[in-house]
Amino acid sequence: MNAHSKPDLRELSYAEAIREAMDIALTNDPSVILMGEDIGVYGGAFQVTGDLVDKHGTDRVMDTPISELGGAGVAVGAALTGLKPIFEFQFSDFAALAMEQIVNQAAKVRYMLGGSVSVPLVMRFPAGSGTGAAAQHSQSIEAWLGHVPGLKVVQPSTPEDAKGLLLAALEDPDPVMIFEHKILYKMKGHVPEGHYTTPIGKAAIRRDGKDVSIVATSLMVHKAMQAAEQLEADGIDAEVIDLRTVRPMDRDTVLSSVRKTGRMICVYEGVKTLGVGAEISAMVAESDAFDYLDAPIIRLGGAECPIPYNPELEKAAVPQMPDILAAARDVVKGRV
Template sequence: MDAMVRELSYAQAIQEAMAIAMDMDERVFLMGEDIGVYGGAFQVTGDLVERYGADRVIDTPISELGGAGVAVGAALTGMRPIFEFQFSDFATLAMEQIVNQAAKMRFMLGGEVSVPVVMRFPAGSGTGAAAQHSQSLEAWLGHVPGLKVIQPATPYDAKGMLLAAVADPDPVMIFEHKVLYKMKGPVPEGYYTVPIGKADIRREGRDLTIVATSIMVQK
């Protein structure tokens, strides 16, 4: 394999993307429950608190609404927060900030402000986490004007799409299927982006179009 491309897991690719974003822009910081010393519910943030300190990898109280509100407010001041929900199910507790604030601010203020917040949602079933921790709510948020909703399917996508999301001036919701976290694949070193809103043709044909996202691309 090319020296510039390594095999990384989906989770490692996300962590590398966050580290690159934080190295490139001091406005980027992380927020979420247990993302500091514990390293996140799925160990995605890992040791980033040791590398960047508690001022940039911030453990939040168990209040998704409050944490999301702080992230949205920080984005309005020009910061670039990445807010992690422990499980996508808990987005329901923060709908006020996601739907009524983050999604609408640019339009309600005549385009004078932007809300460059990234929210990460571990989603989906298959890990034995039961009904309240296994939902896939991307379709809900996909119906909200003002939000960009993405679902990376590979480690390559996970890194590139997160870096694209951090650079985006609008709120981006990233749904990460939990079963994919351990999946490995080729990931280039350094900075690159995967365009948001542009499909990747995985297999060409003439008779049928199948559209899939996230783990279903692997199926």
């Protein structure tokens, strides 16, 4: 896969970009530590931490026992008392084991204590389907955490943003949850050298267009871009918005786009019902942008089932490029 990059610029994979961000953070800030299962000599289940332990040592690149709840809580306690932990879940699904600490503690403690503390905690979640790992290693749970005030939730779709959002998360005094799509780890793209941040809460327009706004997250951004290229042959000019942040959502970018195109498709991998697309749709429906709509909003989300094992079933359980194509043709040609 290619991240629409310029060939003369330095390229890294999405995983390498994340590793570079963590390396910069560990080098520049002695309070940063990495915690997670098998992130040391093993290099992480997806080789994201890689060899960082060799450079920074086991005190700063800490293997935890297989204790997601306890490990997450240790990270919360450390963040409350002077460290800046980056906590890696081996798979985002395992966050279910740690929801107590994420939702009841990390997210709420500042509020419960009347603002007397902050929790500068970063959590990384390898997410999404497409690896044949079936139902307990493949889901997309960003909407669960996006529902929790006190958390910020981001979903980088490019190597550049993967690095920039992680460095932004580290500068943020509040807990930031980063959902990294496993299928993107090997994707290459341009990544600037050195330290830079990508703003949390800002969407990116990946392709300008005038006929339909496709608001997509994570891996779906790339499927939407492929669909947009094909739609061009049909004379349909699609605008592709990479939402990048689920909470807080970039209202202005989405609403401006909808006012311009008059049509919207939301594409996201999490289960369709009560998902990210529901919020985007409601945001439009509750605003003046609603008056600009020439057609109903379409949501393309995950099927109402766990992620299945069989590769064809697995594909059928999440939106695919042809689904976006068909939806765009329908919505532009008034067939909805």
